Amino acid sequence: MAETLDRVSVGKRVVVKEIEGGFGVRQHLSNLGIHIGDRVLVKKHAPLGGPLLIEVHGSEVALGRGVAARVRVEEE
Amino acid sequence: MRIALAGQPNCGKSTLFNALAGYRTVTANFPGQTVRYNMSKVRLHGVTLEIVDLPGTYSLTSMDLAEVEARNYILSGSADVVVNVVDASLLSRSLEFTLQLLEMDRPLVVCLNMMDEARRKGIEIDSNTLSRILGVPVVETIASKGVGLEDLVATAIEVGKRGIRGRSPEFHRDIEKAIGEVEAVAGAAAEDMGVPARFLAIKLLEGDEYFLRELGGQPSLIKEVRRVQALLERTHGRPHDVIIASERHAVAMNIFERVARVGEPVRTIQDRVDDFLMHRYWGYIFLISILVGFFYGVFITGRNIEDPIVSAFESLIGWMEGRMGEGLSFYLLKGLTEGLAGGIGIVMPYLIPFLVGMALLEDTGYLSRMAFLMDAFMHRIGLHGKSVLPFVLGYGCSVPAVMATRVLETERDRLVTAFLAVMVPCAARTTVIYGLVAAYIGPIAALSIYLFNILIIALAGRLTTHIIPEVTPGLILEIPPFRLPVLKAVLTKTWFRLREFVLVAWPILIAGSIVLSILEYTGGDVAVNRLLQPLTFLLGVPQAVGTTLIFGILRKELSMIMLFQALGTMDVSSVMSAVQIMVFTVFVVFYIPCVATLAALSRELGWRRTGLICLATVMTGLFAALLVRGLFWLFSPLYR
Numbered sequence A: 001m002a003e004t005l006d007r008v009s010v011g012k013r014v015v016v017k018e019i020e021g022g023f024g025v026r027q028h029l030s031n032l033g034i035h036i037g038d039r040v041l042v043k044k045h046a047p048l049g050g051p052l053l054i055e056v057h058g059s060e061v062a063l064g065r066g067v068a069a070r071v072r073v074e075e076e
Numbered sequence B: 001m002r003i004a005l006a007g008q009p010n011c012g013k014s015t016l017f018n019a020l021a022g023y024r025t026v027t028a029n030f031p032g033q034t035v036r037y038n039m040s041k042v043r044l045h046g047v048t049l050e051i052v053d054l055p056g057t058y059s060l061t062s063m064d065l066a067e068v069e070a071r072n073y074i075l076s077g078s079a080d081v082v083v084n085v086v087d088a089s090l091l092s093r094s095l096e097f098t099l100q101l102l103e104m105d106r107p108l109v110v111c112l113n114m115m116d117e118a119r120r121k122g123i124e125i126d127s128n129t130l131s132r133i134l135g136v137p138v139v140e141t142i143a144s145k146g147v148g149l150e151d152l153v154a155t156a157i158e159v160g161k162r163g164i165r166g167r168s169p170e171f172h173r174d175i176e177k178a179i180g181e182v183e184a185v186a187g188a189a190a191e192d193m194g195v196p197a198r199f200l201a202i203k204l205l206e207g208d209e210y211f212l213r214e215l216g217g218q219p220s221l222i223k224e225v226r227r228v229q230a231l232l233e234r235t236h237g238r239p240h241d242v243i244i245a246s247e248r249h250a251v252a253m254n255i256f257e258r259v260a261r262v263g264e265p266v267r268t269i270q271d272r273v274d275d276f277l278m279h280r281y282w283g284y285i286f287l288i289s290i291l292v293g294f295f296y297g298v299f300i301t302g303r304n305i306e307d308p309i310v311s312a313f314e315s316l317i318g319w320m321e322g323r324m325g326e327g328l329s330f331y332l333l334k335g336l337t338e339g340l341a342g343g344i345g346i347v348m349p350y351l352i353p354f355l356v357g358m359a360l361l362e363d364t365g366y367l368s369r370m371a372f373l374m375d376a377f378m379h380r381i382g383l384h385g386k387s388v389l390p391f392v393l394g395y396g397c398s399v400p401a402v403m404a405t406r407v408l409e410t411e412r413d414r415l416v417t418a419f420l421a422v423m424v425p426c427a428a429r430t431t432v433i434y435g436l437v438a439a440y441i442g443p444i445a446a447l448s449i450y451l452f453n454i455l456i457i458a459l460a461g462r463l464t465t466h467i468i469p470e471v472t473p474g475l476i477l478e479i480p481p482f483r484l485p486v487l488k489a490v491l492t493k494t495w496f497r498l499r500e501f502v503l504v505a506w507p508i509l510i511a512g513s514i515v516l517s518i519l520e521y522t523g524g525d526v527a528v529n530r531l532l533q534p535l536t537f538l539l540g541v542p543q544a545v546g547t548t549l550i551f552g553i554l555r556k557e558l559s560m561i562m563l564f565q566a567l568g569t570m571d572v573s574s575v576m577s578a579v580q581i582m583v584f585t586v587f588v589v590f591y592i593p594c595v596a597t598l599a600a601l602s603r604e605l606g607w608r609r610t611g612l613i614c615l616a617t618v619m620t621g622l623f624a625a626l627l628v629r630g631l632f633w634l635f636s637p638l639y640r
Helices: A023-031 B013-020 B065-076 B088-103 B115-120 B127-134 B149-162 B173-193 B197-206 B209-214 B219-236 B240-259 B269-277 B282-324 B328-364 B366-379 B385-394 B398-407 B411-421 B427-440 B443-467 B487-522 B525-531 B533-539 B543-554 B558-567 B578-590 B595-605 B607-639
Strands: A002-004 A013-019 A039-045 A052-056 A059-063 A071-075 B002-007 B025-029 B036-044 B047-053 B081-087 B108-113 B123-125 B138-140 B260-262 B476-479
Touching: A013 A023, A023 B240, A023 B476, A059 B088, A059 B366, B002 B013, B002 B065, B002 B088, B013 B036, B013 B047, B013 B108, B013 B149, B013 B487, B047 B149, B081 B088, B081 B149, B088 B108, B088 B115, B088 B123, B088 B197, B088 B240, B108 B115, B108 B127, B108 B149, B115 B123, B127 B138, B127 B240, B138 B149, B173 B197, B173 B219, B173 B240, B197 B209, B197 B219, B197 B240, B219 B240, B240 B260, B269 B282, B269 B366, B282 B328, B282 B366, B282 B385, B282 B427, B328 B366, B328 B385, B328 B398, B328 B487, B366 B385, B366 B476, B385 B398, B385 B411, B398 B411, B398 B595, B411 B443, B411 B595, B411 B607, B427 B443, B427 B558, B427 B578, B443 B578, B443 B607, B487 B525, B487 B543, B487 B595, B525 B533, B525 B543, B533 B543, B533 B578, B533 B607, B543 B558, B543 B578, B543 B595, B558 B578, B578 B607, B595 B607
Parallel strands: B002 B047, B002 B081, B081 B108, B108 B138
Antiparallel strands: A002 A071, A013 A039, A013 A071, A039 A052, A052 A059, A059 B476, B025 B036, B036 B047, B123 B260
């Protein structure tokens, strides 16, 4: 079942399946180590619709909800 | 020999640079660009070295100006050797950057920095194997503790002398074939540009905007590139830029698996601190304490230093007046002294503690945590989390607030944040609010000015977002591990930024001050008042107020001091009504930032945008002042 990253609850590990959006977003995400096939751990949600904190390849990245909604993921 | 340091943000590159650099460090601009880099000359191992600290970027594509400039610098061959600084704890991700460097075919050393952090994360790296795979030396360092630096420098010198270039690992066969096809037709172009043919071919296949633009005059070449791209897209079922990027990613992951072993991470105090700092309740309580503490720290330190210095300068001017009389030479000297005083007495006392605090927030990594926590709020006015700092600082002094916009990634965000942050009432404007509104009308009126100010800024933010929409879909920000700051790095950073103010803003402040002094001497104030009559009429304030607004641009509190002089009385309420005082103060709070701030703005954004901000603040000021005037008129029956 594919869902978007912004809907994944805290503490879950997921695998990136697809990244929607333009060249800029894809490039930016890939620069921070987020690619298709990568395993991502959702660590925190900032309150009031704020960004989420994920762990990927040993580093932590904050993603706004809008960005996270463009990342399709699947549970492991 | 010239050594260039290249690496991703937060990899400890600046710490390394500061550890190696001598005291004669200069900050330079890339020709014609706003992108800056630091350079230092040192003598190490009997060789005179020029160490260049290139801007930290995540990749070497054409994402932004810094990337293009860093890439061009490396390609130009200005540096004899490139040191790729890598955060060893993030090796898998960082290797993609290293691969991009290898493609450029320049003498290269890989510096595995932050080995201590890697060990904490349970990552064991076999640097010998890594060196064998990449074909370049790999040196392990811990820059913050000075470990491995000797070895690094010696290796870099050796690599520079022998020109060891390494090799970029091969991609899958079909990709290599595509690269070969493009290489065959782009060879001549690559030679003209002085770049490796394979590198150019890869960039063209990636759809790199910079190189496609450079080769725009060769339609047959571009056509061939498009053909090969289309072919790849068909077989891979993905956009062409993703194909190369994921290929590099695959190679990087493969290398990582061969050289690194990941064990159990040691859970450290840092992790626990982080849980607290980013907690959904405690995080905010701590954030507010930090912001309030930072603000008061800057404000109180500044105040305590400012007062004695300013009064010393004032008595100096009084003494000069007594000795010299009111001739032109006195006015010139007075202008000069006031300009000097403005720098030493007003800006420096706030700037130095601010710059130290700012460097601490940056170097510990708290700034990005702040952005994480505040993102949701700041989005409401079209900004994102990182913009919160300039606003808070704005209550102290606008100069550091403007400088703090540097932490924002896009030009749009820097522009909008700077525009909004300069309208936050700084300490000088607080003096005006207190001295006029609180003194003549009352504390509640003064408080209402602050609230009104926040409301107007939020409105202006929303409106600006309509005009210049946000380009990014949202926050994408690395949260680096919490780190203890290195004293030398903090002090160097502070010094660099302070020097910028001294060299750029101060001369402008002094020049402006002399011009105003001459204006005062020649009696040009009458002409100024006449010129500003439409404005004073619109605001419904006495015509004599005109010049005070010009003086206010020099230093905001001069608006009030000159008001007493212009009106010829120390009791403003005998000449101006409460409404007039409110309208005047509101306008003073918003319109054109002071000269020192203007200089800082021009440094960060360029003169054209500074002009734009001036215009926008005057419009906002006018709107806000007229709104106050209108509201008073509407509700005036209640006051009678």
